[in-house]
Amino acid sequence: MGLDALLNAFLEVLNGGSLLYLFSGVALGLIFGVIPGLGGTTALALLIPVTYTLAPLDAMYLAGGVMGATSFGGSISAILLNTPGTAPNAATCFDGYPLARQGKAGLAIGASAAASAMGGLIGLFTLLAFIPIAREVVLSFGPSEFFLLTILGLAAIAVSVKGKLLRGLIAGCVGLLFAYVGSDLITGEIRFSAGVDYLWDGIPLVPTLTGMFAISQMIELSLKGGSVAKSSADEAATMKITGVWEGVKAVFIHWPVLLRGSVIGTVIGAVPGLGGTVAAFLSYSSTAQTAKDRDTFGTGNIKGVIAPEAANNAKDGGSLIPTVAFGIPGSAETALFLAILVLHGMDPGPGILLYNQREIYGLIVALTVSAVGASLIGLMLSRYLIHITRIDVNIVVPVVIALSLTGVYVLEGRMADVFLTVVMGILGYLMIRFDYPRLTLVIALVLGETAERSFHQVRIISDGKMLDFMLTRPVSIVLILAILVTFLLPSMRKVRWRRKAESG
């Protein structure tokens, strides 16, 4: 039944005008992805009124095109400007930007394009494979699993910041403190809002992220001057796009990294509230942690681009798992997708796969075509895009700042978001200046809320016997083991290294 529907959906897309909507979606997604502060959610929210007049399936193609293309678009700015275009691309900066500075932007973009396309495909195939058991998957992830996943994410902070453990932890703790601002989800009380009602719902993520990465990076660049790529005119030869196909090849050479990233992306994507940022970060840190050449991560290791990009595209497939099972969104984008269905007179619920099969498969096909299409377009454009790294920063900086502040304003229409972005930009610059990792702060901010909420839920549900409760759940046990391994791995390695040193 599923395959038939999928095939039909594919044939319908190839039919006439549908492709037009799909590719408009892809183009929009790429643009919204590239611009820091704007992302897939913004694009979809802006598109919702437009879909009023469209046929439901065309609306799906448009939405799918956008969803599939934004995260690749975002990786381009991450690589070229050290400024993630969308939140999930933050981890791509670690190795993508060093590559760009070494004049290997082509290599990084090639790898990102291929990893995005392949990650997206793997995520969708996983989704298709999971559709028959989607209900069981969703039901086996409860508050206990959410809590352990956040702990796993926080544990990854500790091991991801090589040699800067204390600084990483400090930044992470500041992130957690930020996460506690706003109404307490359990008691409903307002905490640390300093009487400002803007803070009732907590410190919003997008302005924080845009400030932390885009604005701070622009401050850094403008103070340094010159251009992003260190290479001067005489090295222009290496700036040619020779690297692009190498990058694509690298993805297939490092297929275990691709696979791992895609699996992590799919799983995290299926958990509402965690999303692509955490998926990409976990994928990056687990790759960096287990790789033989882990010392080169952060200095331009191509695997550091593949891992997060595979994950943040695979998460789209994963976030549809709760949607097909119960009609509930797994991410902000799928929430908007459901809103589009509602607009067209459908009532998505647990029967979504029965009653809205055409729309769901339409979206899956659109996501598939978009993941591949966006990467192909990106590859074609990459020869022009990498010139950005050679433009004088005095031109780049004002353009990026104006675009990102506008993007932040457009999202909610609140001037306060713009101020917060600027404040976070200054904080972010100070963190660059004094060598504190910014991503750990952001990851802790993302995880803090889910961690706190699910902790309290487990506490109440289990009548205070939290560990006993967790140990009765198989998925929780697996996650507890994963957390232990994450914590113990570095010290186990140290012991082994010492032994080697002693014997050798």
Add this chain to the structure above:
Amino acid sequence: MKTILKTSLAAAALMAGPALAEYPADKTITFVIPYNPGGGFDTIVRSFALPLGEAMGTTVVPENIPGASGSRGGQAVHRADPDGYTIGIYNIPGLTVSEATERDIGFALGEVTWIANLATEEYGIAVKADSPIKTMADLCNLGQPAKMSDTGLDSTSSITSAISFSIMDCPLIHVTGYGGSNDAMIAVMRGEVDATLKPIASLAKYTDAEGGSGDLRMIVTYTAEEALPGVPTVADLGYPELAKFTINRVVGGPPGIPADVLAKLEEGFRTAIESDAVAEWAGSAGVKLNFLGAAETKAMMDDLSSFYVQYKDLLAQ
């Protein structure tokens, strides 16, 4: 998106004089939704937007202004000019309860120009389909307080369960923090909580009612008369007053909308609610349409305020 609102507000301010004479002139009406796209408030506004626009002879543009349990959206409407070009749907009785407990929502509900009540939804309580809990009495005598899943303590449904359970002398613990009513219902399916109180239409999607998934079973409805065959009502249990707990989809505007403009808006909603588009949506979503005009809505809102003030002490806990 909000830029549109800002500009239309600015434009409205400039044109207030002439525009009033010919309301609704060929100018868009902004319909504020105090929550994100996709939820119950969003759905109802978006399904009314087109027919309302047709009835009024202009375009109605829904605007999401989420935040602070629906009070940010309410504040935005409150600050707008009372020229009929900015209206909103309100989180009722959520905001009523906030006011009753003397929590600052940034404006006074008593000042709002109420336009219409569009729908009234009733509550029910559901347990997992294979749960040993068969009746309300079972739920109240578990040997420990019943665990009920909900979004937050300030949500209408958890306020309803808190007050009604205390009236029925039934101990309960709220497990809050679930993302939405769907998440709260899935918590019941996972078996981590005993039951949940939600609108009957939402619960029906997961019960063995027609088109439902059969994961949940309803044990009581908060209605005066039988809503579902075989499911007892609160009246059957001896608490008919509990049927007063409902969710209302109420539309209002800034304080001081002139009477002629108000009458046109009221008429617009009256026409829209009878349109096929709204009827079709209400049928598929299982929402009970219940139109009340401006005067009746105002009376209902005042009534609700005094109803919740009674439980002020209980709510403040």
